[in-house]
Amino acid sequence: MSDTLTETMNALGINARRAARALGVASTALKNQALQAAANELRKDSAAILQANQEDLKLAEAEGVNKARLDRIMLDEARLEGIAQALEAIIALPDPVGESLARWQVPSGLDIDRVRVPLGVIGVIYESRPNVTADAAGLCLKSGNAVILRGSSEIQNSAKLIHGCFARALESVGLDRDCVQIVPSADRAAVGMMLAGLDGSIDVIVPRGGKGLVGRVQDEARVPVFAHLDGVCHVYVHGAADLDMAKQVLVNAKMRRTGICGAAETLLVDAACADSHLAPLIDALIDADCAVRGDDAACAADARVTKAQEDDWYEEYLDAIIAVRVVPDLEAAMAHITQYGSGHTEAIVTANAEAAETFLNNVDSAIVMHNASTQFADGGEFGMGAEIGIATGRFHARGPVGLEQLTSFKYKVRGHGETRPK
Amino acid sequence: MSDTLTETMNALGINARRAARALGVASTALKNQALQAAANELRKDSAAILQANQEDLKLAEAEGVNKARLDRIMLDEARLEGIAQALEAIIALPDPVGESLARWQVPSGLDIDRVRVPLGVIGVIYESRPNVTADAAGLCLKSGNAVILRGSSEIQNSAKLIHGCFARALESVGLDRDCVQIVPSADRAAVGMMLAGLDGSIDVIVPRGGKGLVGRVQDEARVPVFAHLDGVCHVYVHGAADLDMAKQVLVNAKMRRTGICGAAETLLVDAACADSHLAPLIDALIDADCAVRGDDAACAADARVTKAQEDDWYEEYLDAIIAVRVVPDLEAAMAHITQYGSGHTEAIVTANAEAAETFLNNVDSAIVMHNASTQFADGGEFGMGAEIGIATGRFHARGPVGLEQLTSFKYKVRGHGETRPK
Numbered sequence: 001m002s003d004t005l006t007e008t009m010n011a012l013g014i015n016a017r018r019a020a021r022a023l024g025v026a027s028t029a030l031k032n033q034a035l036q037a038a039a040n041e042l043r044k045d046s047a048a049i050l051q052a053n054q055e056d057l058k059l060a061e062a063e064g065v066n067k068a069r070l071d072r073i074m075l076d077e078a079r080l081e082g083i084a085q086a087l088e089a090i091i092a093l094p095d096p097v098g099e100s101l102a103r104w105q106v107p108s109g110l111d112i113d114r115v116r117v118p119l120g121v122i123g124v125i126y127e128s129r130p131n132v133t134a135d136a137a138g139l140c141l142k143s144g145n146a147v148i149l150r151g152s153s154e155i156q157n158s159a160k161l162i163h164g165c166f167a168r169a170l171e172s173v174g175l176d177r178d179c180v181q182i183v184p185s186a187d188r189a190a191v192g193m194m195l196a197g198l199d200g201s202i203d204v205i206v207p208r209g210g211k212g213l214v215g216r217v218q219d220e221a222r223v224p225v226f227a228h229l230d231g232v233c234h235v236y237v238h239g240a241a242d243l244d245m246a247k248q249v250l251v252n253a254k255m256r257r258t259g260i261c262g263a264a265e266t267l268l269v270d271a272a273c274a275d276s277h278l279a280p281l282i283d284a285l286i287d288a289d290c291a292v293r294g295d296d297a298a299c300a301a302d303a304r305v306t307k308a309q310e311d312d313w314y315e316e317y318l319d320a321i322i323a324v325r326v327v328p329d330l331e332a333a334m335a336h337i338t339q340y341g342s343g344h345t346e347a348i349v350t351a352n353a354e355a356a357e358t359f360l361n362n363v364d365s366a367i368v369m370h371n372a373s374t375q376f377a378d379g380g381e382f383g384m385g386a387e388i389g390i391a392t393g394r395f396h397a398r399g400p401v402g403l404e405q406l407t408s409f410k411y412k413v414r415g416h417g418e419t420r421p422k
Numbered sequence: 423m424s425d426t427l428t429e430t431m432n433a434l435g436i437n438a439r440r441a442a443r444a445l446g447v448a449s450t451a452l453k454n455q456a457l458q459a460a461a462n463e464l465r466k467d468s469a470a471i472l473q474a475n476q477e478d479l480k481l482a483e484a485e486g487v488n489k490a491r492l493d494r495i496m497l498d499e500a501r502l503e504g505i506a507q508a509l510e511a512i513i514a515l516p517d518p519v520g521e522s523l524a525r526w527q528v529p530s531g532l533d534i535d536r537v538r539v540p541l542g543v544i545g546v547i548y549e550s551r552p553n554v555t556a557d558a559a560g561l562c563l564k565s566g567n568a569v570i571l572r573g574s575s576e577i578q579n580s581a582k583l584i585h586g587c588f589a590r591a592l593e594s595v596g597l598d599r600d601c602v603q604i605v606p607s608a609d610r611a612a613v614g615m616m617l618a619g620l621d622g623s624i625d626v627i628v629p630r631g632g633k634g635l636v637g638r639v640q641d642e643a644r645v646p647v648f649a650h651l652d653g654v655c656h657v658y659v660h661g662a663a664d665l666d667m668a669k670q671v672l673v674n675a676k677m678r679r680t681g682i683c684g685a686a687e688t689l690l691v692d693a694a695c696a697d698s699h700l701a702p703l704i705d706a707l708i709d710a711d712c713a714v715r716g717d718d719a720a721c722a723a724d725a726r727v728t729k730a731q732e733d734d735w736y737e738e739y740l741d742a743i744i745a746v747r748v749v750p751d752l753e754a755a756m757a758h759i760t761q762y763g764s765g766h767t768e769a770i771v772t773a774n775a776e777a778a779e780t781f782l783n784n785v786d787s788a789i790v791m792h793n794a795s796t797q798f799a800d801g802g803e804f805g806m807g808a809e810i811g812i813a814t815g816r817f818h819a820r821g822p823v824g825l826e827q828l829t830s831f832k833y834k835v836r837g838h839g840e841t842r843p844k
Contacts, residue, residue: 021760025784112804117786248841398830411788
């Protein structure tokens with residue numbers, strides 16, 4: 001049984017590598033045709049996909065899956081149309097492959113051209129959201145990468161049919177259907193094999209899902225991973241912050257959507273403005289239905305604040321809760337972020353340009369902001385089009401992972417018979 | 423004993439992370455001062471370093487180390503001066519840190535700036551060459567990265583004194599001496615701990631040495647690795663190749679230096695020109711004292727050619743030996759490179775621009791060349807200044823690894839109080 005799985009998985013890897021070779025040099029027009037064909041197939045096949053999704057939902061309900069999760073699993077006409085439109089949006093994005101990143105001449109006479117190429121084969125491991133099947137396949141396809149998709153068992157039926165749309169679309173335009181493959185087995189051992197890289201056939205893993213999944217992938221993967229485990233994002237209200245701006249940015253950063261990784265989790269208020277700003281900021285949060293846990297100063301400023309524990313500074317609530325602390329100065333704010341932060345996104349609110357630049361330079365997170373809501377931490381808001389996730393690693397991709405981040409590069413060197421002197 | 427080593431190594435990691443934080447925002451001027459101070463210290467301390475090197479050589483001789491390796495271990499006045507000058511050359515290179523890679527405005531009003539930052543902490547594991555101590559420390563320092571050096575036991579005495587020069591230099595300019603640290607133990611278990619990432623304290627490992635070392639690092643590392651295991655580089659003489667140019671490029675690619683990773687190991691000759699080109703190319707190689715192993719066609723063309731075995735196509739000789747094969751066409755040449763190559767550097771010789779572009783586009787190696795010797799595969803020849811190695815991975819760094827490749831990036835986002843709409 002396990003031998004069969006090993007064979008199945010290794011075949012996926014070999015097929016993906018072969019498909020990637022041809023896809024890597026496919027024209028933009030051909031890749032866009034495949035994306036459009038996939039969008040069309042999704043619309044044509046919508047009845048069957050929605051029926052398969054009903055089966056997934058029934059099984060999930062029988063297993064007692066909670067409401068929020070059922071909602072993530074659920075597809076309807078509107079959501080399916082959204083998935084098709086997302087593919088059409090990827091068509092509109094520029095193709096990164098072949099772009100010259102830099103080109104220069106060297107004294108020997110050679111012309112050196114650094115050119116974007118696809119990464120190769122991407123493994124996507126995801127749960128709960130069937131739309132990831134199409135979103136990830138679309139982004140990988142456009143960036144010239146073959147993809148091996150492994151959705152969790154709870155969306156097997158939906159994912160299988162969505163994958164079928166891509167297989168037919170690829171064949172219809174003359175591309176290898178193995179450019180987009182799906183793991184046919186619900187066996188969790190398949191995930192382990194992907195994390196080991198399928199014998200050199202997977203170049204990078206992208207996990208999409210909860211902390212349990214991302215943590216396992218980061219711990220066990222023997223290939224690079226694009227991911228973030230936590231988004232403990234900070235808003236630091238500096239001594240020179242305009243109170244109204246601070247209120248607006250803070251409440252938006254915390255409350256616009258509490259469940260996304262760019263939502264603020266901790267408010268740091270500079271001692272220099274605590275007398276004037278702390279109580280109104282807390283009031284604005286509570287007014288917006290946010291529970292506040294604070295240090296002694298915050299508790300003293302508003303009786304509705306409960307005492308924060310050490311653990312609160314590390315917490316990614318993903319809920320209408322915030323931790324509030326008064327810090328002596330800019331240095332102390334940055335030290336707090338270094339100690340408790342997760343390297344995702346942090347914002348300073350200040351009218352002092354020098355303090356802002358110090359914060360932007362010295363805070364070591366993927367995204368650092370001045371006078372803006374942390375909720376802008378998103379590939380779409382960055383103008384990068386769709387994203388496959390946000391990475392907090394320092395390697396290759398950092399911040400939103402869009403089409404460009406799914407590429408590598410190579411050097412094309414053009415000469416006239418040059419030989420290297422001794 | 424092992425507990426002591428664990429403690430020692432973890433302390434190195436914690437110190438490196440702390441030092442990296444300050445070094446990452448240090449000014450270019452300060453980093454250059456430290457590099458100049460290190461060069462000065464190397465010159466001031468030369469007598470002691472050369473004496474320590476004599477001790478290393480004596481121990482190595484006693485252990486029966488071969489001549490080539492003894493030469494790699496050996497330092498003299500000239501080599502030490504070369505090491506100091508290499509540091510001065512790094513001073514002259516532009517500082518990548520802080521460079522804006524791209525900057526754009528988005529409709530929300532935000533200004534988005536992608537800026538280079540150091541990778542963080544780099545672990546360098548090397549053998550035989552004491553100069554790597556200074557070369558790696560210099561490149562890491564200039565690119566704002568802390569470094570943990572681990573030289574093999576055979577150069578412990580030399581490496582320790584060279585490291586001492588950096589420690590004094592860093593302190594003399596007011597930088598943390600832990601920006602450059604050396605593993606104080608010859609225990610091989612220290613390498614394993616570095617490969618595991620020292621509890622999150624090492625961001626990337628760079629191995630410098632033989633295949634045994636690189637292979638172990640690639641197999642065991644739990645953090646990213648910048649390396650190449652093999653350099654099985656190909657020269658493909660296309661049907662439309664000028665014979666004289668092909669001879670010059672080929673002989674240089676194979677014979678200028680046979681021991682470097684960019685040296686050609688296999689010659690592919692297109693059937694379309696084999697009648698006219700094969701025998702003269704083989705003759706030129708043998709004339710240059712290169713042994714030739716070939717397929718049937720090559721054996722038939724010259725009686726001095728010995729029969730190549732299947733293993734020869736995979737072989738990185740690093741010696742005056744080449745494998746020669748006649749291929750039916752461009753497609754077959756590229757298929758051979760895909761099957762047997764190592765993704766390092768390949769060259770096509772041809773007067774046909776279309777064939778050249780097809781080769782440059784479709785061959786999936788870090789460096790692909792047209793009408794140029796593969797021996798140009800080198801950071802210096804690419805105009806990148808010094809390099810810490812050549813990487814054949816597809817991730818983050820590919821090809822020569824210079825200062826730029828030792829950086830990551832982050833996003834600085836500047837706003838005016840923007841909040842994200844629902």
